[in-house]
Amino acid sequence: MNTKTLINTAVINSTTKGGKGWADRLFAHWFNRLVYAQIWEDPVVDLKALALRPGAEILCIASGGCNALAYLTADPAAVHVVDLNAHHLGLLQLKRAALAGLPDHAEVLAFLADAAQPSNTQRYREHVAPRLDEGLRHYWEAPDLLGRPRHSMFTRHAYRHGLLGRFIGFSHVLARLLGGNLSAMVDAKTPEEQAERFQRHVAPLFRLPILHWLSRQPAALYSLGIPPAQFDALKADADAEGLSLAGLFEERMRHLACDFPYESNCFAAQAFARRYDPQRDAQLPMYLQASHYPMVKARVDRLHAHHQTLTQFLLGRDSASMDAYLFLDSQDWMDDAQLIALWSEVTRTARPGARVVFRTGGRESQLEHRLPAELIAHWRTDRDRNRALYAEDRSAIYGGVHVYEKIR
Template sequence: MPKLVGPESKGPQPPLNWANKLNFMINHFRDWVFKNVHGGSLVYNICWEDPRCDRELMQIEPDSEIVMITSAGCNALDYLLDDPKAIHCIDLNSRQNALLEFKKSLFKHSSYDELYDYFGDGKHAQAEEVYRQQLRPHLPAYAQEFWDQKMSYFEGKGPKKSFYYRGSSGTLAWLFVRYMQMRPSLHSKVLKLLKAETLEEQEQYFEQVERKLFNKAVRWTISRHFSLALAGVPRAQRRLITEEYPGGVSSFVVDAVRHVFTELDIKENYFWQVYVNGHYTKDCCPSYLREENYLSLRERADNIHTHTTSFSQFLKDNPGKYSHYVLLDHQDWLAAHDVPALEEEWQCILANSRPGTKILMRSAAMRIDFFPDFVKERVSWVSSEEELKESHFQDRVGTYGSVYLGTVK
C-alpha cells in the first residue's frame, strides 16, 4: 500500500455551506488520523507487493541501478538476488529505513540462524543481547535511536508475541487474528484452508468461512478510515476504490481475498500466511529468508543504500541515469492532493532516466488516468488491463486495482 504520504495541501478554500463544512471537517479529521497513525510509527513490517512478479517484469541486470520506495525492505533484498549494481531505497518514514538497515546488519554482522529467528519466527530469545553486542554498532544513528526503543518487538512477550503483529499494519493483522481466535470453529477452518493441498480444497474451505469471516460487522469495520489508515491506505485511495468498485471498499477487499484464497496456491503465499500465523516457515517465506540465498545477499548487502527523503529530492541530490524505478502506489496520493509535486516527481524521473529505463507502479484504481501529458509522450506503458493481465492475476498479494510497467523512449 502507499509508502510516501504527507499532509494534505492547504490553500484558499471556497465558501462552505453547513453540509460542505461538515464534510470538510470530517475529511481533515481523517487526514489527521492517518497522519498521526503514521507519523511516529513503523507502518509496514512486510512489503505488500509481490517481488516474484516485479522481477519477471523488470528483468534486472548486473548493470541495473534501481530507485525504489523502501517499505519494509523485503523486496529490495529480493531484487538483490538478481545482482544489480545498486539499489537506492527511498522513504519519508525513517522507521522503514531503520527496518531495512537492521536486516542488512543481520546479513553483514550475524548469521543465518539469527536472521531467521528475528524475521522468520518473528521473535528471538536473546533479541536485546544480540542487538546490543552484534548489530547496534553497525547501524546509522537514526536506526540505533529507533531500535533502542523497539527491540521489544522481537521478545515474544505480551499479547503481540510476534514482530509481524507490530507496527500499524501488524496491529490491524493482530486485531483480525484475535477476532478469529475468539471464534474457535472459524479459526480452525481458516488454518485448514491455509494448509489445503489443492485449489479445489481451498475453494471448499473458503466457502465454509467466507460468510463468518466477512460478516456485516467486519465489512463495516474494514471500510472505516481508521482501519484503512492502519493498513497504510490514505483517504485518496479509499475514495478511488469507493468510486470505481461496485460495493466499495468492503466488496473490493472480499473479492481480493477470495481471489487469493481460491485461485492461487495458498501454501506458498507467505504474504497472507505470515499475518494469520505470526511467523513464516522455511518452505513459505520471502526469498531473503531462504538459507540458500544468505551468502549471496551477505556479499551484496552494501549495494543497498537507504535515503530518508522524497523521491524528487533524492533525484535532485543524486542525479544519474537510473535503469529502474519502483513507485509502488504512492502517486495515487500525489494525484489527489499535490499535482505540482506529482509533475515535479515525473520531471525528476525522466531527467534521470535513459532510453529503456523501466518504471513499475501500482494503483488502487482499475485504470491510471493521472499521467501528465509529457509523461505520455516520453513513456510507453503496458498495464494489467491487457499485456500484464496474467502477471496481475498471479500476484500473491492481490489487493491492487492495477499494475503498470513503463519504458522510457
C-alpha cells in the first residue's frame, strides 16, 4: 500500500461518521507528508520502562527516527521500524546512512545535529548517498516545491522542516505578535530562571482569547499530529481537570519548559531555539551523544524498515518472538476493532515478560475499557510507575506514559 492508503485506513475507520468523517479525511490528507523531523517521545524513558536485555526483538514506529536509533544502545538483535508514512521511513534511512557512512562523530554532528551547514551537500554526495538504495536516492534527490533537492533541508536547519517544524516556527511568530517570546527560554541558566522566563514570556499567551479560540479548533492542531479522536481525548482530559484546552496546553508547555534543565533537553531545544546546540552534548538526541555514538554506528544494520501497519507486521511474525513494542500515541487513532486486532497479535507474538510502551493524549490508558477481558488478562500495568515515568518524560506533549507487561 502507498502512504495515502495506509493513513486513510488508519484514520478513517469504522467510527468515522458525520462531522468526524470530514475531520478525519482532512487530517489524513494533511498527514500525507513529512510531519516529524525528530521524535517527540523520550527514548530515555522508553528504555528505562523496557529494561531490555541484549538480543531483544523490538517493534517501534519510525516518526522522526531518533527513537529507533536510540534503542540500538540496548544491544538488540533487531529493531523493526514500522510507519504508515513513507516520508518518515525515508528520513530514518537517511539518518541511518549518515551514521554508517560519515567518517567520524564530528562529521555526523555537522550533518545530523547542526543540520544547517552548506557543506552538508558535499557530505551527502560523498558519504550518505552511496549508502542509500536507488529508490531512497531518488527520493532524497527529487526536487521540493522550490526546485531544491530534498536532502538540501540538511543545509537549512533540517528540524525546522516537516509540518511540526513549520508549526513551531509559526508559533514563534505568533507569540511575538501577541507580546510573548518563546525564544526567551533559550538563555535561562537555572531552573528558577526557566520558571521565571516561562511565567513572563510564555504563560500569558495561553490566557489570551485568540489562544483559547485556536485551541478549540481541531484543524489548528493537525500539524502537531493530533487527529480528531485524540483531540476528543484531550478535551475530555481538560474537562476532568476543570481546565480549558488552553489551560491544559499551558500546563504541558510548562512541564517542557521548566521541569528539566534546558541544557539537557533536546525537545526544549527544538521548541524554543528551533535547533540543537552541537556543543552541548547532553542536549543532543540520545543517539547523537558522544557516549552512545560508537555503539549506534556499529549497530545501524540491525534497523529494519517496514511500510505497513503494526498489525500487518505482527501477522507475519512467529508466536512468542517479540520482546518489546513501542506504539507512540498510535492507539489514540484506532477504533475498537483496530485496537483489538493489534492487541490480539501483540499477545500472540509476545514472549513472557515482554513489554509494551505507549503514550496517550489524555492521562489514562483506555485498554481496560476497550479490550475484551480475556485479552487484557494477559497483561498487567502499574499506574503509579506509569505516572512516575510520565514525570520523567522531557517531551511533555502527551498526557500519559503507559507500560504493560505480559504475565501469561
